[in-house]
Amino acid sequence: NAGVTQTPKFRVLKTGQSMTLLCAQDMNHEYMYWYRQDPGMGLRLIHYSVGEGTTAKGEVPDGYNVSRLKKQNFLLGLESAAPSQTSVYFCASSYSRTYGYTFGSGTRLTVV
Amino acid sequence: ILNVEQSPQSLHVQEGDSTNFTCSFPSSNFYALHWYRWETAKSPEALFVMTLNGDEKKKGRISATLNTKEGYSYLYIKGSQPEDSATYLCAFNNAGNMLTFGGGTRLMVKP
Numbered sequence: 001n002a003g004v005t006q007t008p009k010f011r012v013l014k015t016g017q018s019m020t021l022l023c024a025q026d027m028n029h030e031y032m033y034w035y036r037q038d039p040g041m042g043l044r045l046i047h048y049s050v051g052e053g054t055t056a057k058g059e060v061p062d063g064y065n066v067s068r069l070k071k072q073n074f075l076l077g078l079e080s081a082a083p084s085q086t087s088v089y090f091c092a093s094s095y096s097r098t099y100g101y102t103f104g105s106g107t108r109l110t111v112v
Numbered sequence: 113i114l115n116v117e118q119s120p121q122s123l124h125v126q127e128g129d130s131t132n133f134t135c136s137f138p139s140s141n142f143y144a145l146h147w148y149r150w151e152t153a154k155s156p157e158a159l160f161v162m163t164l165n166g167d168e169k170k171k172g173r174i175s176a177t178l179n180t181k182e183g184y185s186y187l188y189i190k191g192s193q194p195e196d197s198a199t200y201l202c203a204f205n206n207a208g209n210m211l212t213f214g215g216g217t218r219l220m221v222k223p
Contacts (some may be wrong), residue, residue, distance in 0.1 A: 028155055031209070042184050043156075043201070043213040050209055090155065097205055100158025 002026050006091050013081040013111045021076040021107050023091030032074035033058075033096045033101065034066065036087040043090065048075055058093035081111045114138055116204045117141045118214035126222050131202045132216040135202030136158050140185035144205040145189055147176055150216065151198045159187075159200075 004025045013019055023032065034046040035058075045058030048069040063085060065077045074093075078085060088108050094100040117136045124132050135143065144163045148156040158179040162170040165180040173190045189196055206212075 033123070033211070035213075040215075042215045043203075045210055045212070048209060055158070056209065059212070092156075097209065097211075098161055098163055100146060100161050101156070102158070103155035105155050 004091055004093055004102050004104040006089075006107050008107060009105065010108050011110070013078075013109065015081060015083060015111060016112070018077070018079050019081065019109075020078075021089055021091075021109075023074045023076070023093075023104055025074075025093040027073070027093060027095070028101065029095050029102070030071075031091035032068065032095065033092045034064070034074065034076045035090045035092065036060065037106075038087050040070055043059060046076065046089075081109075083111045085097050085109065086111045090106075114204060114206065114212040116214040118192075118200075118203065118217050119201055121215065122218040122220070124220045124222065126174070127192060127194060127196075127213060129192050130188070130190045131192055131219065132186050132221075133200060135185045135187070135204075135214055136204070137185070137204035137214075138206070139182050141206040142180045142204075145178055145185050145207065146203040146211060147179075147185070148201040148203065149198050150201055154179055156201060157211070170195060187217075189208050194221045195223050197221045 035043040035047040048064040051070040091104040094101045126145040147159040150156040167178040201212045201216045203211045
């Protein structure tokens with residue numbers, strides 16, 4: 001049972017480049033989330049999804065887009081990367097709002 | 113943006129000491145309160161999810177209590193061990209679908 005898998009684990013981008021982070025879960029969870037973690041800021045919610053085909057904005061959505069075409073996958077896109085998007089990105093999933101989240105191992109992204 | 117505060121920010125204790133930390137959250141529109149344990153170089157791992165005022169949860173030497181009327185939760189660790197060293201996060205879920213995390217309490221247990 002793999003749980004939540006994030007790819008890639010590390011990436012360096014140049015300003016203005018685009019990329020997609022993939023999150024895959026094999027637990028049949030309805031809810032999926034993308035967070036970013038910055039020093040002194042804690043985990044902040046970027047976007048989330050409450051089911052296949054749905055997405056919603058979190059606390060810090062600007063500069064990111066997401067898609068949930070299949071229940072098991074939640075993609076986070078950066079259309080034009082900026083240095084302010086240098087961060088560690090965590091994906092998480094949950095069965096419902098009263099269940100604990102299962103987190104992926106994180107993606108460390110550096111934008112130069 | 114909801115305000116979820118944890119105190120202290122960091123804590124150093126000796127092996128065998130018992131310790132506790134606090135999570136403060138808005139007392140209105142409460143839905144659930146989560147606790148996570150986050151070891152260095154790993155991912156956060158769920159400890160407890162509490163939904164009712166007065167809830168108490170226990171997992172081994174770790175326990176948590178919840179007061180939704182006054183907006184706080186305590187996490188207790190009895191007889192701390194070096195392997196308890198981690199950052200402990202609380203997170204507040206209101207009537208919406210978003211979970212807002214506190215900044216965490218970093219616990220270091222010295223052998």
